[in-house]
Amino acid sequence: MKELKHLNKYFKKYWLKLLLGIIITIIARVFSLVMPSYVNKSIQAVEDFASDVITLSDAKGLLLQYILIIVGAAILSGLFTFLMRQTIINVSRYIEYDLKNEVFDHYQFLSLNFYKKNRIGDLMNRISEDVNQVRLYGGPAIMYGIQTLTLFVCLIPLMFIKAPTLAAYTLLPLPILSVLIYQISKIIHRRSTKVQEYLSTLSTFTQESFSGISVIKAYSIEPRVNAELRDLAQEGKDTSMALAKVNAWFFPLMILLIGISNVFVIYIGGRQYINGEIETIGIIAEFILYVNMLTWPVAVVGWLTSIVQRAEASQKRINEFLKEEPSIQNKIETPTPIKGNIEFKDVTFTYEDTDITALKDVSFTIKAGQTVAILGKTGSGKSTILDLVARLYDATSGEVLIDGVPVQKLNLNSLRSSIGAVPQDAFLFSDTIENNIRFGNENATHEEIVEVAKKAVVHKNIEGFAKKYDTILGERGITLSGGQKQRVSIARALLKDPKIYLFDDCLSAVDTETEEEILNNLKRVSESKTTLIVSHRVSSAKNADKIIVLDKGKIIQEGTHEELNNTDGYYKKLYIDQLSGKES
Ligand SMILES: Nc1ncnc2c1ncn2[C@@H]1O[C@H](COP(=O)(O)OP(=O)(O)OP(=O)(O)O)[C@@H](O)[C@H]1O
Numbered sequence: 001m002k003e004l005k006h007l008n009k010y011f012k013k014y015w016l017k018l019l020l021g022i023i024i025t026i027i028a029r030v031f032s033l034v035m036p037s038y039v040n041k042s043i044q045a046v047e048d049f050a051s052d053v054i055t056l057s058d059a060k061g062l063l064l065q066y067i068l069i070i071v072g073a074a075i076l077s078g079l080f081t082f083l084m085r086q087t088i089i090n091v092s093r094y095i096e097y098d099l100k101n102e103v104f105d106h107y108q109f110l111s112l113n114f115y116k117k118n119r120i121g122d123l124m125n126r127i128s129e130d131v132n133q134v135r136l137y138g139g140p141a142i143m144y145g146i147q148t149l150t151l152f153v154c155l156i157p158l159m160f161i162k163a164p165t166l167a168a169y170t171l172l173p174l175p176i177l178s179v180l181i182y183q184i185s186k187i188i189h190r191r192s193t194k195v196q197e198y199l200s201t202l203s204t205f206t207q208e209s210f211s212g213i214s215v216i217k218a219y220s221i222e223p224r225v226n227a228e229l230r231d232l233a234q235e236g237k238d239t240s241m242a243l244a245k246v247n248a249w250f251f252p253l254m255i256l257l258i259g260i261s262n263v264f265v266i267y268i269g270g271r272q273y274i275n276g277e278i279e280t281i282g283i284i285a286e287f288i289l290y291v292n293m294l295t296w297p298v299a300v301v302g303w304l305t306s307i308v309q310r311a312e313a314s315q316k317r318i319n320e321f322l323k324e325e326p327s328i329q330n331k332i333e334t335p336t337p338i339k340g341n342i343e344f345k346d347v348t349f350t351y352e353d354t355d356i357t358a359l360k361d362v363s364f365t366i367k368a369g370q371t372v373a374i375l376g377k378t379g380s381g382k383s384t385i386l387d388l389v390a391r392l393y394d395a396t397s398g399e400v401l402i403d404g405v406p407v408q409k410l411n412l413n414s415l416r417s418s419i420g421a422v423p424q425d426a427f428l429f430s431d432t433i434e435n436n437i438r439f440g441n442e443n444a445t446h447e448e449i450v451e452v453a454k455k456a457v458v459h460k461n462i463e464g465f466a467k468k469y470d471t472i473l474g475e476r477g478i479t480l481s482g483g484q485k486q487r488v489s490i491a492r493a494l495l496k497d498p499k500i501y502l503f504d505d506c507l508s509a510v511d512t513e514t515e516e517e518i519l520n521n522l523k524r525v526s527e528s529k530t531t532l533i534v535s536h537r538v539s540s541a542k543n544a545d546k547i548i549v550l551d552k553g554k555i556i557q558e559g560t561h562e563e564l565n566n567t568d569g570y571y572k573k574l575y576i577d578q579l580s581g582k583e584s
Pocket residue numbers: 116351353354356357358376377378379380381382383384385424505
């Protein structure tokens with residue numbers, strides 16, 4: 001129960017509702033206890049009439065009175081049972097809601113490293129499946145637990161007072177039932193976990209197949225994919241069958257044990273009645289009703305034990321993530337305005353998970369308002385520089401300074417809100433184009449959105465769609481071409497109007513003409529902004545105030561287009577190659 005202590009704060013938050021629920025549960029149970037003893041009394045009345053102890057009209061009067069009491073108690077018990085679910089089950093839903101929000105907020109708070117270490121499927125599972133298991137503890141387990149406890153506390157002494165020997169025999173099979181249900185629940189849990197695991201493998205497989213459907217078709221590997229799916233389905237069938245087999249034991253076992261208890265009641269009760277050890281035959285009917293009332297709560301004891309164990313295991317998994325600290329922390333509470341001067345001082349950076357040293361002793365300065373292009377072969381560390389500016393990672397050694405202050409000493413929110421980043425792989429949400437652009441500034445008007453779309457040279461494309469700016473983009477924006485996605489992503493950054501622009505190879509999918517048009521627009525927009533452009537094309541770099549060329553994480557060239565073009569080296573060669581490519 002150590003892990004489940006995490007929920008105590010929620011129990012405290014909803015203590016009043018919970019207390020009310022517990023009181024209502026007790027009342028509902030107490031009303032349900034009325035019926036068996038009045039069934040007994042009714043049979044007694046009939047017996048008294050049959051033995052001429054009372055007259056027919058007295059018997060009728062008594063029966064009517066008892067029936068009214070039984071119906072009244074049943075209605076009240078039903079009403080309170082309804083209220084019980086409305087309170088306790090609702091509390092469990094509130095807790096589920098709060099816990100999901102807590103986990104989601106924490107996920108958002110964690111740094112990129114966390115997302116690299118953990119699989120998305122696992123993150124989703126913990127926020128949905130595990131939270132759901134915990135909810136069963138916060139609601140149904142408490143509700144059935146209180147119900148069972150109330151029933152035991154009220155009913156068992158009552159049974160012993162009424163007929164001690166009969167009570168002892170009647171209750172005898174019930175602990176066996178509880179233990180058996182517990183064992184079966186454990187097996188059910190083990191097997192249903194396997195089914196769950198299988199389901200997540202299957203959904204990952206199908207999701208990947210659908211996402212990569214164009215590759216599957218292009219390579220004509222449908223039969224192979226089908227065969228793989230059939231194997232997976234076979235495995236799924238086996239695990240589900242194994243679960244169904246053990247599930248099938250649950251109710252027959254309960255019915256068998258209830259049957260045994262009923263046989264005891266009839267046999268022992270009958271003998272005792274014949275021997276005159278119990279007063280009325282009605283007590284046998286009363287005890288049969290008790291047995292049936294007790295069966296589910298007794299079975300529940302076993303079920304609850306396994307629910308609590310599962311909830312504990314799930315909460316442990318949730319707590320593991322909740323305890324994770326973000327590797328990038330904001331230590332500065334007060335906002336720190338940013339002007340846009342950037343300096344790298346002997347920066348070395350190694351990715352923790354791959355141990356790849358992406359940058360080695362990199363030093364450069366960029367004045368606020370300057371445009372700097374970063375060129376270099378693939379994997380030379382260009383994107384890593386942008387990630388360090390946005391403080392998605394911290395340098396392993398050396399310092400990244402903004403306006404002369406180490407990034408760690410800046411308010412993280414101030415820093416990130418001063419940056420408009422356009423990543424290499426533009427990500428668009430399943431929403432309208434307008435909302436995707438508005439992401440850069442929640443309060444922007446439609447006119448402002450159109451304005452930035454024009455600057456990003458995507459306005460005409462958008463106007464070409466039937467629903468224009470209201471066009472919904474499919475999952476990951478699949479209705480747009482690569483170049484259109486990049487330009488929508490640029491428009492989003494422009495709308496933010498930040499101090500620093502980080503463009504990561506974001507014109508790679510547009511033709512050179514459009515590239516030039518966008519670059520001219522960007523030049524105007526970013527005149528007073530610090531702009532870092534990562535590119536493979538000299539055309540994107542040649543107008544920059546400074547060009548940095550990287551190779552294997554080191555700066556190998558630095559200067560203006562003219563300077564570098566007059567020096568033998570990577571840049572000049574690239575320029576000549578790309579120029580001749582263009583001409584040819
Ligand atoms: N998130 C990451 N985790 C681990 N290693 C990474 C990560 N990102 C990049 N790397 C590695 O760091 C090195 C530099 O990568 P980076 O993305 O900075 O290069 P790049 O110059 O931007 O490449 P490209 O031109 O292909 O985009 C590469 O060897 C890459 O494999």
